Amino acid sequence: MSRAKRIMKELQAVKDDPEAKITLEFVIESDIHHLKGSFIGPPGTPYENGAFVVDIEVPMEYPFKPPQMKFDTKVYHPNISSVTGAICLDILKNAWSPVITLKSALISLQALLQSPEPNDPQDAEVAQHYLRDRESFNKTAALWTKLYASAAYGDKEVDEAELYGINSDVVEEFESQGFEKSKIIEVLRRLGIKSLDPNDNATINRIIEELLK
Amino acid sequence: MDLGNNEMFLSNDMLHEKQGHNSLIEDNIITSINNSRRGSLVTQDSEFELDDALLTGSDLDYDYEDELDDMIVLPITNAKRKQINEGGVPNLEYECLTTKDIFNRMLERVNHLQPIFSLPLEDIIILMQHYDWNEERLLEKWTDKMDDLLTEIGLIHENGNLTVNERGVALKEDFECGICCEVKSVEVFSLECGHEYCIECYRRYIQGRLHSGNIITCMGCSVALKNEDIDEIMGYESSNKLMYSSIKSFVSKHHRNYKWCPYTDCKCIIHLDDTSSLSEYSRLHYSPFVKCNALHRFCFSCGFEIHAPADCDITNAWIKKARKESENLNWVLSNTKECPKCSVNIEKDGGCNHMVCSSCKYEFCWICEGEWAPHGKSFYQCTLYKNEDGKYNKSSSQEANKLMKKYTFYYRMFNEHEVSAKLDWKLGQTVGIKVKSLQEKIGVSWIEGQFLAESLRTLNEGRTALKWSFAVAFYSDPSHNLTKIFVDNQALLSKAVEDLSELLQIKDPELIMRRKPDFYNKAGYVQNRTNALMECGRDLLCKGICKLTD
Ligand SMILES: [Zn+2]
Ligand SMILES: [Zn+2]
Ligand SMILES: [Zn+2]
């Protein structure tokens, strides 16, 4: 009983604060376990102007147990799985407290977009990209925001290499050697290579070795 | 059967543990073992020893094995074995504790530390809890940054000291709780930080955290709840649950010196302070078996049930292999089998592998489904894996096939003994009833009836050794003479175990009492054979005849 009361109150609190630009609503009106929330990407970050939708499952024991949240919107971020949208954030796990609300959790996610913690990654590939080449990372994250978090860009064709922040010259180089593009991208992602020094023979050999497997 | 599940490697003892601690039978067995170990009280004890001596000296008194002993060579006599035991490895000095025991020791330390901190005991407990009961680490931090530490742990409020609000439960009218959002007249709890929540919410909150072992804080900030707060909210001594779960995490963090008894539902912890001799054990292929207060024996090194004659390496390799191969193997491990003659379904009702069809009376062996007669008369032939050498070209797939076949055989034997052990335990549960009926029907005293429980225990130990001996056999060089002796020893123990298991199935109380000497003889013999098999297995290991190939 008290859980329903609390959730209704939380919904009202979100409605009462339109300034925050946060939405929170039931997926089906009759099911208080399942909600969708959304917030705007923080300004001054690659996520700026994006609208990020989060799937929220509220357990029976709420608010004594944390809600389960994951991104519906694809996000390129070290603490968010680029595949499943799973989130690595302490307040949604062991640091949860019953005083935290769905709204404050969504605000924490917003803050997470603002300041990633690459040392506690959810997506190792993305985290590596973030640590090695911030500029390239920012480009990719901004591209993902454009592609997935903005309605206008819905159906745009996108180059797979660009999507993962891989320098197109590198892909073309290996394509000219007769390797298949999707395979090249798969190997480069696996090895965490975004760009390449043409004189770095050791790395080139490693890539070729992987490509030949 | 899920081979990934450790439980399958647990013996009958563990199975029975699942039935709970309160069974009369179990208590009886424990008492009887206690008595016999102490060597006080009971006459059975001496009778056992007498039988032991008799059997070692001359087996010829017992008709059921007179033809056997000519066929085997006892690798090491009992006297020799003792020497190695005493001379080879130092005795392990360990103690069996509960979480409560360990907590009480921690409390002693807390008392001892109080003058250093000049803080209330409750606060020192929180400090110790925060540092996983590691006194040295706490003292180090304490001298460094006392105030930071107190704030971090929630003993001092960020705004300075903690006397602003009153700590505790108070009744409030029309209180709106920020957690459940109900407005009601209710008891409210708050710490000095002033964050108030209704007591029902606090109860649910604390309930969910008592088993985490971590410090519980105010729902609204990081001020710590002390044990007295928890008790005030949750009821008398509720904080013990938190303390015990904190001790549990202490134990798992100190697993070099502390080991949980692996038996299901057993709460014992074995504490071994000096672990220096463990390497000596493994060098000599002994395993450091320890016994908890509930009389479970397990290996302190690898944490599995007692696994002699196998050493830890063989045990772990065997378990890994079993997990790996489990997908390739597909046996029916049920307790029923069709009679090979008339196809009637027969249920196995004890560990005994000697089956008699209820319909056509055909006697056969549960494991190989062959006729029983050759098994019973000479010795338990089933243990001998018949190598089909020479018939094949040594092509690699055939080689692999052969290996698989070999493994399948040994695994099947291992598994059958495990299943049998479980069934023996079920059988054992009737032992208490039997003892009772002995008391009621023919006036046998309880203590006099304990030979049944003793026999069962011996049977268990024999089965466990037998089970693990198949792991040793699998990794042993089959062409070596000592391996052959080992296999003969397995056969002898198998036979002895089957005989004893069969004896334990007798239900008529008068017949049981009449055959009491048989129980002693057969149990004593099982004990002897178990020891011999263990020593022979260790010999194989020491001489490198049994070794891991990959
Ligand atoms: Zn409440
Ligand atoms: Zn507080
Ligand atoms: Zn135990």
Ligand SMILES: [Zn+2]
């Ligand atoms: Zn071991």
Ligand SMILES: [Zn+2]
């Ligand atoms: Zn039959």
Ligand SMILES: [Zn+2]
């Ligand atoms: Zn057989």
